[in-house]
Amino acid sequence: MKLIVTFITGLLFGLGLALSEMTNPAVVLGFLDIFGAWNPSLMWVMSGAVIVAMISYQLKRRQLKPILADHWLVPITKELDRKLVLGASLFGIGWGLSGYCPGPGLTALVNYPQEGLYFVTSLIAGSAIFQWQSHRNHV
Amino acid sequence: MDSWTLPLLGGLLIGLATALYLLILGKVVGISGLLANALFNPSNRLTALVFIAGLIIGGSAYGPLFEIRTPLPEARAPMLLIISGLLVGYGTRLANGCTSGHGVCGLARFSLRSWVATTIFISVAIITVALVQ
Known part of the structure; x- marks a missing residue:
């Protein structure tokens, strides 16, 4: 079961990278090239990802332990x-x-x-x- | 479609993946750490390999599943890719994280270490691009 969740997580993460074109180095370099033809994509990707992740850390506070594990393993x-x-x-x-x-x-x-x-x-x-x-x- | 819609949607998917991983398995998604586990940590190897398999399958949906909007760059010199890979491989281990662990999960949980690391690697990458191009 844990492995299935792990696989789905990896798959969603990869789909997110593909949909946002972060898998294409030209798009990433376009973001980093602020003095050239700037491509803001990466900013939208990080904003979307961080907002959802932030909500999950708020939810974590109300949860005693992970659904399928005994301990939190957060650095x-x-x-x-x-x-x-x-x-x-x-x-x-x-x-x-x-x-x-x-x-x-x-x-x-x-x-x-x-x-x-x-x-x-x-x-x-x-x-x-x-x-x-x-x-x-x-x- | 606006230029920001798909990147934002992609970001939300990445966020959803990290949220599920946290709330269900209790762990932070960090690709550099997963790669290290796949290579050097036999007790976590299987989990890490399964995640990476999912990541590669999902990440190669670009093309078959999603319209290619920006062409790939012309193939760069092998030496540039090798130097880049060595620096990314070594640097992310030394800093204990990359764009996912520090840049997404770390920022989201307001970790000072991750805010410092993310500010540094984005700034240094911007300077590198400015110098190279």
């Missing part, structure tokens, strides 16, 4: 640190270079394989470098 870290700032900056550079963030990048495997294969392979490599580095630091 609790509050600290602002160098890792957050550096990580968000590196991500911003990468996102601005291609117009792909992780979700749309993964969908490019099907939508635009000539680009998606390069992007996703190196996306995995970047994540693996982080994994290897943090593993080494903790041993």
